[in-house]
Amino acid sequence: RKEVEQDPGPFNVPEGATVAFNCTYSNSASQSFFWYRQDCRKEPKLLMSVYSSGNEDGRFTAQLNRASQYISLLIRDSKLSDSATYLCVPPGNAGNMLTFGGGTRLMVKP
Amino acid sequence: EAGVAQSPRYKIIEKRQSVAFWCNPISGHATLYWYQQILGQGPKLLIQFQNNGVVDDSQLPKDRFSAERLKGVDSTLKIQPAKLEDSAVYLCASSQGRGNTIYFGEGSWLTVV
Numbered sequence: 001r002k003e004v005e006q007d008p009g010p011f012n013v014p015e016g017a018t019v020a021f022n023c024t025y026s027n028s029a030s031q032s033f034f035w036y037r038q039d040c041r042k043e044p045k046l047l048m049s050v051y052s053s054g055n056e057d058g059r060f061t062a063q064l065n066r067a068s069q070y071i072s073l074l075i076r077d078s079k080l081s082d083s084a085t086y087l088c089v090p091p092g093n094a095g096n097m098l099t100f101g102g103g104t105r106l107m108v109k110p
Numbered sequence: 111e112a113g114v115a116q117s118p119r120y121k122i123i124e125k126r127q128s129v130a131f132w133c134n135p136i137s138g139h140a141t142l143y144w145y146q147q148i149l150g151q152g153p154k155l156l157i158q159f160q161n162n163g164v165v166d167d168s169q170l171p172k173d174r175f176s177a178e179r180l181k182g183v184d185s186t187l188k189i190q191p192a193k194l195e196d197s198a199v200y201l202c203a204s205s206q207g208r209g210n211t212i213y214f215g216e217g218s219w220l221t222v223v
Contacts, residue, residue: 004152006152008150032209034211034212042216043201043214043215043216043217044153044201044214045214046211046212046213049211087152087153089212098155098209098212099155100145100152100153100154100155101152102151102152103151103152
């Protein structure tokens with residue numbers, strides 16, 4: 001099993017839809033995890049950082065399922081501006097070397 | 111607050127030539143990272159520094175890549191000699207400490223022809 005796996009997509013959804021991405025990981029000693037957003041030809045930017053089992057910020061909800069070893073990102077009421085690639089960073093090993101997933105591409109259409 | 115600064119933004123070189131990238135992290139950030147991102151893939155960590163010491167360089171191709179952070183602030187990443195497969199964006203990032211949020215620079219785009 002790869003260390004971090006994400007469905008590359010693309011996920012094509014209409015405006016206003018709810019969409020969820022999962023990210024599976026193979027090893028972990030910590031609980032913190034992150035989701036980054038990357039626009040085309042730009043650098044990744046932090047979307048959410050979570051230091052517990054989950055966090056909600058407006059339309060975005062991030063969850064950790066430690067037993068099944070995956071993290072998820074839920075986006076409600078999708079906007080056109082949500083179109084981007086979403087990169088997961090699952091729980092790492094004592095803060096050393098945060099490993100990124102390959103990214104999931106989201107396209108929100110009018 | 112100033113972000114992570116990188117230069118050059120773009121570089122085109124021929125295979126077997128050398129190239130160097132520079133990075134100045136966010137002020138006060140002890141941890142500095144160099145990532146390689148190939149088109150369509152996620153960032154892959156090349157090397158992680160804590161102050162001026164190397165924490166992890168297990169994925170750095172040491173036969174051609176080298177990096178240093180001599181004074182624990184800015185850093186350089188060098189590739190010599192370059193290969194076609196080194197064409198990628200080289201992202202520098204920093205964080206306050208290990209396990210904290212990582213902030214990226216805009217990246218240095220390398221094309222090897």
